[in-house]
Amino acid sequence: MFENNELPPRGDRLAGKAAIVTGAGSRERSAPGIGYAMAVLFARQGARVVVADMDEARAATTLKVIGEGGGEGSFIGADITREEDCRKLAEGCVERYGSLDILVNNAGIAGSGKVTDYEEEVWDVALDVNLRGPVMACKYAAPCMAAGGGGSIINISSIDGLLAGAYLNVPYSVAKGGLATLTKLMAVHHGRENIRVNCLAPGHVHASFTAGFADEERERRRKIGPLGTEGTAWDVAYAALYFASDEARWISGIVMPVDGGLLAATPLAVMGNLGE
Numbered sequence: 001m002f003e004n005n006e007l008p009p010r011g012d013r014l015a016g017k018a019a020i021v022t023g024a025g026s027r028e029r030s031a032p033g034i035g036y037a038m039a040v041l042f043a044r045q046g047a048r049v050v051v052a053d054m055d056e057a058r059a060a061t062t063l064k065v066i067g068e069g070g071g072e073g074s075f076i077g078a079d080i081t082r083e084e085d086c087r088k089l090a091e092g093c094v095e096r097y098g099s100l101d102i103l104v105n106n107a108g109i110a111g112s113g114k115v116t117d118y119e120e121e122v123w124d125v126a127l128d129v130n131l132r133g134p135v136m137a138c139k140y141a142a143p144c145m146a147a148g149g150g151g152s153i154i155n156i157s158s159i160d161g162l163l164a165g166a167y168l169n170v171p172y173s174v175a176k177g178g179l180a181t182l183t184k185l186m187a188v189h190h191g192r193e194n195i196r197v198n199c200l201a202p203g204h205v206h207a208s209f210t211a212g213f214a215d216e217e218r219e220r221r222r223k224i225g226p227l228g229t230e231g232t233a234w235d236v237a238y239a240a241l242y243f244a245s246d247e248a249r250w251i252s253g254i255v256m257p258v259d260g261g262l263l264a265a266t267p268l269a270v271m272g273n274l275g276e
């Protein structure tokens with residue numbers, strides 16, 4: 001299993017709700033993914049969770065942990081870049097659980113290079129998985145939510161989608177920036193259906209997505225932040241839990257960094273942290 005795999009405490013903040021988390025498996029084994037953490041936490045808080053992934057074996061780990069924790073979850077195989085799979089996801093959730101109350105667009109993929117390194121395939125994949133997939137998932141989820149009286153959509157962007165990041169991931173960053181903008185547009189267009197749409201922008205989190213980073217790079221990412229600590233998938237999951245719950249009934253259209261304070265700083269304000 002994972003290094004920091006403690007199960008969060010049980011509660012009822014999502015009791016009676018049905019949720020879909022895309023990319024709810026973890027690509028890497030050395031650290032739990034953000035999708036995994038959200039699926040497990042939501043189930044611990046009483047939601048019935050559709051663990052959606054294009055890789056069944058990765059999803060199986062998540063489902064095993066949900067089951068061991070006494071929660072309810074089930075798998076729907078879906079590649080979010082396929083419209084038919086996105087339809088199947090939303091309809092499958094309603095068929096199984098009677099409603100669709102929460103959708104987390106978490107599945108994401110890197111896409112590197114500057115504009116001058118442009119390669120059609122790299123851009124296609126980055127935009128397909130990180131932006132077009134979430135759009136299609138919302139296309140089918142939103143009517144199901146509206147039919148049930150409303151819902152909460154949570155898009156997982158990145159600090160790299162808001163500002164120029166450290167790794168020259170232009171296709172990734174542009175797609176994640178699009179996801180932040182999509183959040184605001186959808187919050188306005190679907191507000192009267194009582195659908196809230198919010199976005200989380202994780203920062204220097206050590207999770208599955210970044211598990212391959214060398215120790216020195218991990219250390220640099222930790223040190224530069226105002227809090228000086230490393231984020232985990234659970235930090236992002238707890239922020240998502242708030243957006244998903246009725247506690248956030250009047251919060252919509254916001255993009256919230258989960259970054260230990262990093263985006264509050266100008267570069268010169270935190271540069272000294274590296275010399276600690």
Ligand SMILES: NC(=O)c1ccc[n+]([C@@H]2O[C@H](COP(=O)([O-])OP(=O)(O)OC[C@H]3O[C@@H](n4cnc5c(N)ncnc54)[C@H](O)[C@@H]3O)[C@@H](O)[C@H]2O)c1
Pocket residue numbers: 022023024025026027028032033034035036052053054055058059078079080081106107108109129133156157158159201202203204205206207208209210
């Ligand atoms: N870890 C970080 O530092 C960090 C920072 C900012 C943003 N993020 C974002 O967090 C999100 C999730 O990270 P994670 O750690 O859960 O990632 P991960 O790489 O472990 O991926 C989770 C799952 O997504 C699945 N997946 C990939 N493409 C898919 C597709 N087309 N359809 C369905 N499933 C697909 C994979 O099979 C995998 O099981 C990503 O969107 C990432 O961009 C991470």
